[in-house]
Amino acid sequence: MNKNYHTIQVFLKETLEDRTGDKVGGLLKKHFSIDSGKIIKGKLYVITYPLSDKELTFFAEEGVSDKVLNYVKINLPLSQNGFQKCIVIAKLPGVTDDEGMSAQQSLFDMCELSSDSSLQHIFSQDIYLIEKDVPDLTLKTFAEDFLCNKLINHISRGSFESLSQPYIPEVKLAVDKSVEEIEIDLSDEELLRLSRNKLLSLDLEEMRAVKNYYLSDDTKKYRAENNLSVNPTDCELEIVAQTWSEHCKHKEFNAVIDYADESRNTSYRVNSLFKTYIKAATDVVQSALEKNGRYWLVKVFSDNAGIVKINNDNYFVWKVETHNSPSAIDPYGGAITGILGNNRDPLGTGIGGAKLLFNTNVLCFGPPSYSLPLLQGQLHPKRIFEGVRKGIEDGGNKSGIPTVNGSVIFDDRYSGKPLVYCGTGGVMPKKYLTKPTELKPISPGNKIVSIGGRVGKDGIHGATFSSREIDEHSPRSAVQIGSPIVQKIAGDFLRAACERGLIETTTDCGAGGLSSAIGELASISNGAVVRLENVLLKYSGLKPWEIFLSESQERMILVVSEDNLNEVLSLAKHLAVEAAVIGEFADTGRLTVLYNEKVVADIDIEFLHNGVPKKYLSAEWTEPEKIAADFPKQVNYNQLLTALMRCDAISSREYLIRQYDHEVKGKTIIKPLMGKLQNAPQDAAVVRVSFESYEGIAVSNGIMPKYVDIDPYNSSAGAFDEAIRQIIAIGGKLPLSGEQEDIFWSVNDNFCVPDSVYHPESNPDGKRKLAQLVQMCSALYDMSTFFSIPMTSGKDSMKNDFKSAGVKISVPPTVLYSAAAKIVDIRDTITGDFKSSGDLIYQVGATYNELGESELYKLLKLKDTAIPVVRMEGAKRVYKKMMEAASRKLLQSAHDISDGGMIVALAESCFGFDCGAEIVLESENELTIQSLLFSESHSRFVVSVNEKDRNTFEEIMLDDARMLGSVNDTGIIRVAHNNIEIINLQTEALHFAWSNGLTEQVI
C-alpha cells in the first residue's frame, strides 16, 4: 500500500441495531424502486500524517472507535463479504471538516505529537456498503439527491475494486500573491461588463461613481504622490463593491421612491423607506418614552444588534438576520452559517461578549407536496426543509443556545428561494469593570486582532451574491459550512476577555469578511492599516484581495489597546483560540491594506462609506378587484376541522421542536410545547434572565405574507399585531401602559422581498412589488408609533428571486417582526393550554367576516378579498383589558387566535391533558357561523377563567369578551350553533390529525 496515507474504516458491530442503513435503503426503494438489500453505514478516516504501525493501531482502536460499539479495519481496501457496491462521500478540498479536525486533535493528544494542528491531516468520510449490484449511475444520482450536496461533497461510488484508492481532499493551489490593476476609464458598456465579469453587482450609476472617483484630480494627485497606480487595484474594486452591495448599504431602503396609487388617486415621494418609516417610528417612540421618564432604549440601528435595558445591571441585545441565498443552494450549510453568523451579531455589539440566551427561527419554504418538475439548480422544498432543520439543530444545540420558538410557513413562491430567518438574544452587563458596554470607542493605534476560524477561499463574494437573484451559474465559493465548536470556543474566550476589561470593542466578521468588518470600524477612528500577511490561512495560495474579502466563518474582530495586547493573546492561547494581530487603527482618513509592505488598497473612507449614488425608483399600486366567495350551503364541520388540523399551516411542528434543544441553560419557562402531555402549542416563548431573579424575556414572531397581494398594509400590520398579541397572551405588558416598572420592548423588522426595481422586460411588475413594500413600511410606522413599540434593529434582503431556464420564482414580499419584551415575574406568565374542568372559556376580541386567505378558504379553494384588517384602537383596548385580567390573576390560560381561527385555537388549548369542551355559539349581527369558527380576524384570544372569577372578568371585559362554554373531562369537543350540534370530535383524534399532518410529509 502506498504509505503516503493511512486509512481507518470504522463500522458498528453487526450485533447492534442500526437503522441508518435501513433508512438509506428505504429511500432507494421509495425514489428509485430499487431493492438494494442491506446497507451498512461506516466511517472512513484518511490520514496523511506519518504514523508508525503501533501509533496507527492505537489511534484506530482508542481514538476513532469504541470497543463496545465498533470494529475497525486498518489500511485495508474497502470490501465486505456478500456486498457488491459502495458509496464514499468526502468533503471537497477546503470545506469545513470538523470531524477530521477533532480526530486530529485526539491523535495529537494521544500520541503526544506536536504539529501545526490548524492544518488538516485527517479527512473524515462516510461509507455506505450496499448488498446488491445497484447501477453506478443510480448510486450517483441517489448520493447527489439524498446523501450529500455536490457543491461541497465529493462522491465516489461503484464496485469495491473501482474504489481502491481513497480520495484525499487536500487543497492544492498555486501561490499567487499578485495584485491586478484594473482599467476604469471605460465606456458605460464596458463598465457594466466589468461589473458583471468581476461579480461586483454594481449598476451603471455606481460604476460611474467609481470611475469618477479615480479620474478626479484629487484622487489622481493623492495616488501619484503615494506611488499608487492610477487605476484601482483588484482589492480596491472588491472593497467598494462589497461596501456598496445592497446587502451592506441597503440602497433600495435608502432610495428616493415615487409612489403612485391610481385607485386612490394619490401620489407622493418617499425619501428613504428606512428614514421615513423605520427610523422615524423609533424616534417618535423614543421621545414618547423619554417624555414619560422611560430610558430603556439604549442603542438602536447603529450597531450589530439593538440594545435595551433589562434592569440596572444588564442589557438585552437582540438581532434577527436572514440567510436565504446560501440556504437555497446548500440548505444545511446555509442555515448553520446563518445561525452562527447571527450569533456573532449580539456577540459583537457594543464592547462585545454578550451571553447568548436563546435562538429563534422563522422559515418560509415551498410546500412539502411541491410537484412541479425541478429546474436546474433548484432543490425540492422537502430537501431544503430537512437540510435547514439539521443546520438549525447543529447550530443551536452544539453552541448550547436553546432554540426557544419559531415558525414555519409554506407557499409555492418560496420553492425557488426559501427564507431562513435566524434570531438571537443575549444579555450583556452594563459595565465591564468601569467600561460602559454599549459604546464602541476606537482610538488610533488600537490593534486589530482577528480571532476564531482561519481564512480560506470560502464565501468569497457572499455579500455581492446575496444582492443578486440566484441562477444556475451562482458561484460555488458562496457555499460554506459553519463550525459551531470553533465559534463556541472563540465565544467563551471573547466573554472572558471582555469581562476582564481587556477589549475596547468587537465586531463580527460576516458578509464581506475583513473588508466589511474593518471597513466599518475604520469609520469610527477614521482610518486603519491592515497587514494581510499576518492573517492566518487555512491553506496558502490566496490572492491578497481574496484574503481581505473571504467570508470564512467563525471569526470576530477585536479592537485591543497596545497595553492589553499581550494579555489578550496569552488568554487566547490558554483557551485554545487562534488569534492574530492583523493591523491597527489610524486617523488618516484612509483604509490602507498592505501585503508584505506592498500597498494592495488605499481608499478614502469618506468616499467608501458615502460615495454610493442614491437610487431613484418608482412604485405603483392599483387596488385588486374585490371578490366575494360563495360559501357552500352544506358543510361537515367535523371534517373541516379535522382537515384544518392536519394542513401545512396549522399542523404540529413537533418533528422540529424535539430535535432542537429548547431548554439548555435551564431558563426556558414557556417552551414551544407544554402541558401534562407536552403537546399543547404555545404563543410567545418565555426565558428567564438569571437564576437569581424571576425577571424574564418573552419572544414572539409575527409573519403574514398570505395577505400581501390583496392588502400589503394589513399584511404588515397584521404581522406586527401577531407579534404583540402573542406576548400579551402569555401575560406581557405594553410599554407606557401605566405599569410602574420599566418594561422594554425590542422589535427587529426583517423585510425579504423579490426584485422590486422595475424593468420593462426582466421585471415588468417591479413597480407593484415596490408599492407593496412602501405600504408594508407605512404599516410598520403606524403600528410602532401607536403602540410605542420601537424597532431596535432590522434587516432587508432585496433580491429573493430564483431564475433558471428562463423561469423566475419570486417570493411574496414578506416582513417578519420579531418582538422581545421584558417580563417582570415569570411566575405570573400564562400558558395556552386549559387547566381544569369547569373553567369557563371565553373569546376575547371581536370577530369579523374576514375569511379571505384563511386556512378554511384555502382548504375549500375559495377566493375572497375580505382579509383581516388591524383595528388599532380596538386592539389596544383589548390588550389593556387582557393585561388587567392577567394582573388580577384571572386568566387560567390564554392562547392567541391565528391560522384556522377560534376553533383551532380552542382545540389546541384542549391538548395539554386531552380535556374536552362544551361550546355554545349563537349567531349575532351579520356574523356567519363559518366566521365565528374560522375567521382569522386579528387581536383575539381564547382564554379560560375559573367560575369564581366570572363576574370580575366580565366586568373588566364588558363587550370585548364573549363566553364560548366550558372545559370538561369528557375528552370531547362539542360545539352547538343555534341549538344544533355542528362539531363533536375527540380531542385525541384532533391531536392525532394535528400531529401527523406535517410529519407524514417530511419524514
Place this chain on the structure above:
Amino acid sequence: MEVKSLVITGYGINCEEEVAAAYRLAGAIPEIVHLNDIFSGKVDIHSFHIINFPGGFSFGDDIASGKVLANKIKFQKLPDNSTLLDQLKKVLAEKKYILGICNGFQVLTRLGLLPNISGKFEQEVSLAHNIQGKFIDEWVTLKVPNAATPFIADMDTVELPIRHGEGRLIVLDEKIKHAVIDEKLNCLIYANNPNGSMLDCAGLTDRTGQVFGLMPHPEAFLSVYNHPDWGRRKKQGTINENGDGLKIFKNIVEAIPKNPL
C-alpha cells in the same frame, strides 16, 4: 463545612452555568473551571469535594459523543506527567465524588469510570445513537429502584428532560450486563424507554456509589417553572418552587463527609 464543587467547562461543554447554579441552590460553593486551567496545573482538582462533568457537545460530538474529551483526559499529560484520569482515580481514593451529566456521562463511560465492574477503569459500556437516529428533547419519567449512590437518596421517581442524540446504553457483554444488574448499578431507569437503551438505563453508578452518570438533566429542573406542566400544577396548588432535579444536588452536598479537605 463548606462543600466545594468543581464544574468543568471548555471545548464545547455548555451546561456549566446551570450546574453551578444547582450547587449554589443546594448550599455548596461551585467553581466553573476551564479544562486548560486543570491541564496547566493552575487548578488542583483535589481541592474540591465533587468533580462535575456537565452536559454539552465537547468537540462537537465529533467521532462519538464525549470521545475526544475522554481521550484528552486519558492521554494528555499534566505538569507532573500524570494524566487527568490518574487524578480522577485519586479523587475516588480520597472518597470524593464524580458526577457526569449527558455529555459528561458519555465521557465517564468512555473513561471506564462507569460502571467499572472490573475495577480496572476499562470501558465496559457505551452510549450509542438513539435508536430513532434523532436528537430528542423531551421530559421523561425516571424510576429510582434503589439508592445505590447517595446522589439519589430518598427518591422514588423523578421527571427530568432528556436532550441527546446519543443516549442508548450498550453493554459490552452479558457478563458485564449481569454484574450491572446484580450489583444494582443500573440506578436510574426510564419508565418509558425513549431511546432504545439496554436495561432501560438512564443512569449508572459504580460499586462505591461515588461516581454517578446520567443522560437526563437534573440541572434543568431547578425550579418548578422548568416543568412543561407547571401551569396546571400551579393552578392545582401542588407546587413547590424547587424543581425535583435540585434534590440530586442537595443529596450529594448533604452526603459529603463532614471532614475538611
